[in-house]
Amino acid sequence: MSESSSGVNTLSNSLPKSHLSHYSELGVAHLPASVHQSPDSGLGSTPLPSSRFRFTSWHHLPQCDLTGDQLTCPRVREGPSDEEFIQREVYSLCVEQWKKKRIEKVGQTWEERRKENWENCVELNLSYQDLGDAFQQENFVRILRRLIRVEKLQLVNNSLKNLSSVRLPRCRILNLQQNYLVSLCQLPKLPAVEQLCIAENAISSLEGLDALKSSPLRSLNLTLNPVTFTQDYRARVFSCLPNLETLDGVPMLPGDQIHTGFHFPRITRMCNIL
Structure with a gap:
């Protein structure tokens, strides 16, 4: 199992070759200087290539062939942008109009x-x-x-x-x-x-x-x-x-059945004439 940039676990055998080759070509020079690895990680001082994508959703990654059905637990939670929060305050009385603008803009x-x-x-x-x-x-x-x-x-x-x-x-x-x-x-x-x-x-x-x-x-x-x-x-x-x-x-169980009625035994009377 490996961890993707969006914080979800992926099946290593389901990663397309193009995605793996893309990560193997990424150099250390393109990585943030703030990324550090622990000495006992077995990777030395070289940061993981996926660290540069730690704030990006998986389907926004460039040259990424991963699809949602290849992820064990894909992260789909998103939040509105700052501009959308402003629109909520300004157009609080026009919710339907705001939704229409958001759909056209963030589609x-x-x-x-x-x-x-x-x-x-x-x-x-x-x-x-x-x-x-x-x-x-x-x-x-x-x-x-x-x-x-x-x-x-x-x-x-x-x-x-x-x-x-x-x-x-x-x-x-x-x-x-x-x-x-x-x-x-x-x-x-x-x-x-x-x-x-x-x-x-x-x-x-x-x-x-x-x-x-x-x-x-x-x-x-x-x-x-x-x-x-x-x-x-x-x-x-x-x-x-x-x-x-x-x-x-x-x-x-036997007690889990509803009895709609009760059946009483039939009573018969016999008259013997001597």
């Missing part, structure tokens, strides 16, 4: 869009992105909408509040643990989901669970949500999801 180029390559991601980890600004949330949702082929997706601890506008048509495994979801209606559309983890959110009711009824969902985790303390919680979940096998890590 992605085709080259940047190609390097991200989200459409071809099959397994992706976008956890712990520290999305503290509305701009970052919007950019994150934009990326999620491009995941049309992803099958395994990790979105742990991203302060996500609403993903109802996102559709993940091929996603089989989704982890939304430690976010700010308050309702199952805020989940993305998951027609192919088999394993879903929504633990440690703020879901207080089962409203919206019907949307998962037609999916092949076999495992659901709602641990540490307020809804797990409601009456007949497990029975109501199993009755709504016919394909469900495991809830909160516990397989379906």
Whole structure:
């Protein structure tokens, strides 16, 4: 494993040859003088070539052939520029107008869009992105909408509040643990989901669970949500999801079935005539 300039781990065997050759040609003369290596690093006093890119996102690197699906945990968090912050203060009463200007000004180029390559991601980890600004949330949702082929997706601890506008048509495994979801209606559309983890959110009711009824969902985790303390919680979940096998890590038990009525034994009377 090696560390990329954007602070993410990359698979060394997935690095294109052109990217490796580009780094091998970089000389020490082009590096900042403030970069130092520890004596026990085994590299002597020569700084790493990637140090000059430590403040640059991977898809902004010149002559970089890396795509988003080749990174173990790509860093996608971005912040608005200083000019955008000024526009927020000046046009606080005209939010829609400001958004239009920002989209026209900061729109992605085709080259940047190609390097991200989200459409071809099959397994992706976008956890712990520290999305503290509305701009970052919007950019994150934009990326999620491009995941049309992803099958395994990790979105742990991203302060996500609403993903109802996102559709993940091929996603089989989704982890939304430690976010700010308050309702199952805020989940993305998951027609192919088999394993879903929504633990440690703020879901207080089962409203919206019907949307998962037609999916092949076999495992659901709602641990540490307020809804797990409601009456007949497990029975109501199993009755709504016919394909469900495991809830909160516990397989379906005999007591997890709702009995709609009681069957009393039939009483018959016999009269013997002597």
